[in-house]
Structure formats: C-alpha cells, structure tokens
Amino acid sequence: MSRASSKAYEAIRSRILTGEFAPGAHLKEEELAEVCGVSRTPIRDALRALSAEEYVRVVPNHGTYVSEWSDDDIKDIFTLRAILEGHAALLASGRAMPGHIEELSHLHRTMSTVLEKEDEPDRDVFVQSNRRFHEIITEAAGSRRLTQMIGRLVEQPLIARTAISYTRVDLQRSNHQHGELIAAFRARDGAWAQAVMKSHILAAYQAYKLRYKRSCNGNSSKAAE
Numbered sequence: 001m002s003r004a005s006s007k008a009y010e011a012i013r014s015r016i017l018t019g020e021f022a023p024g025a026h027l028k029e030e031e032l033a034e035v036c037g038v039s040r041t042p043i044r045d046a047l048r049a050l051s052a053e054e055y056v057r058v059v060p061n062h063g064t065y066v067s068e069w070s071d072d073d074i075k076d077i078f079t080l081r082a083i084l085e086g087h088a089a090l091l092a093s094g095r096a097m098p099g100h101i102e103e104l105s106h107l108h109r110t111m112s113t114v115l116e117k118e119d120e121p122d123r124d125v126f127v128q129s130n131r132r133f134h135e136i137i138t139e140a141a142g143s144r145r146l147t148q149m150i151g152r153l154v155e156q157p158l159i160a161r162t163a164i165s166y167t168r169v170d171l172q173r174s175n176h177q178h179g180e181l182i183a184a185f186r187a188r189d190g191a192w193a194q195a196v197m198k199s200h201i202l203a204a205y206q207a208y209k210l211r212y213k214r215s216c217n218g219n220s221s222k223a224a225e
Contacts (some may be wrong), residue, residue, distance in 0.1 A: 078205035
C-alpha cells in the first residue's frame with residue numbers, strides 16, 4: 001500500500017472506530033478524498049483494505065458503506081473474544097514475566113484511581129488503560145497467531161466503543177475482574193485466569209446488550225412522540 005493509501009486507510013479507519021462514520025453511513029470517494037487530503041486512487045485502495053477487514057461493505061453499483069452488525073454478529077464477536085482471550089489468559093498465567101504483572105498492577109491502580117473520583121470518571125483514561133491491560137496479557141501469552149486473531153476482534157468498532165458508554169457500576173465490575181486476573185497470574189493458576197477472563201468478556205457482552213436495548217427503546221419512544 002502506498003503512503004497516500006496508508007494515510008487514507010488510517011484516517012477512514014480512525015473515523016469508523018470513533019463513530020464519526022456511523023454504521024450504515026455511505027462513504028463517497030470524492031468526499032473521502034477531500035477529508036483525507038489525497039486523490040481518489042488511494043481512497044479506493046484504502047476502501048479495498050477496509051472491506052477485507054470488514055470495516056466497510058461494498059455494494060455493487062451502489063457504493064461503499066460502513067459495516068453494520070446483526071445481533072448474531074455481535075454475539076459471535078464477544079463469544080470468540082471470550083474463547084480466544086480466555087486461552088491467552090491461560091497461556092499468560094504460565095508465561096507472564098514479573099514486568100508484565102507489574103505493568104498490569106500499575107494499570108489496575110490507574111483505573112481504580114479514575115473510579116474513586118466523585119465526579120464523572122475519565123473514560124478516555126480508563127479505555128486506554130483497559131486496552132493496554134488486555135494487550136499485555138496477549139503479549140505475555142507469547143503466541144503470534146493468537147495475537148493476530150484477537151487483534152482483529154478487538155479492533156471492531158463496536159468493541160472499541162463498548163467501554164466508552166459503560167456505567168460507573170460496569171466500570172467497577174470490569175476493574176474488579178482485572179484485579180482477579182492479576183491474582184490468578186501471581187498464583188500461576190491457568191484455570192482461574194481463563195475462567196475470570198471468559199467471565200470478564202461475557203459480562204461486557206451482557207452490558208452491551210442492555211445498553212443496546214435501552215438505546216433502541218429510547219429511539220422508539222422518540223419516534224412515537
């Protein structure tokens with residue numbers, strides 16, 4: 001991919017992940033070229049790459065649209081994450097170095113500090129710390145193929161935005177489980193680490209479903225007014 005194509009790819013992907021380009025949005029080449037500051041050829045290259053990674057879908061004779069997910073798609077993504085990240089936690093329990101556990105503990109304390117504040121927690125700090133927490137576990141697992149597979153899943157836009165809309169209770173539950181994972185790693189207990197990670201991901205799925213239903217009901221109420 002050329003430098004211009006890579007620039008376009010990163011710019012479009014970033015806007016999809018942040019929700020600026022919402023699910024179902026029509027992505028027009030000429031508008032993207034203006035936004036990205038490149039010609040239309042790099043835009044086409046970028047869209048092909050994004051299509052291969054399922055960030056967008058190409059409809060023949062109609063154009064390119066930001067991907068949307070069915071209920072089954074969403075369930076599959078979280079289920080696969082639970083399986084793969086659970087296995088990563090199992091491997092990491094036996095392979096994590098002291099430095100890994102020290103960094104996990106530091107991130108856990110950072111997230112705890114964010115949640116101890118009386119005002120609205122800094123979600124950006126929590127999300128960034130949470131993301132790094134999971135990355136360390138995958139790194140400690142020491143499997144390149146597993147890292148690639150998990151990376152594809154956690155980069156999906158709906159996953160990237162999940163923690164942003166968590167309630168404080170959701171965030172507290174999530175960070176409590178982070179603490180349990182650290183304890184499991186210190187104990188070198190793979191079964192414990194795997195069980196906690198699976199529970200951690202599946203709890204996130206249930207929180208996502210609850211927020212999604214509330215969102216749908218709210219939209220339905222507005223439509224009826």
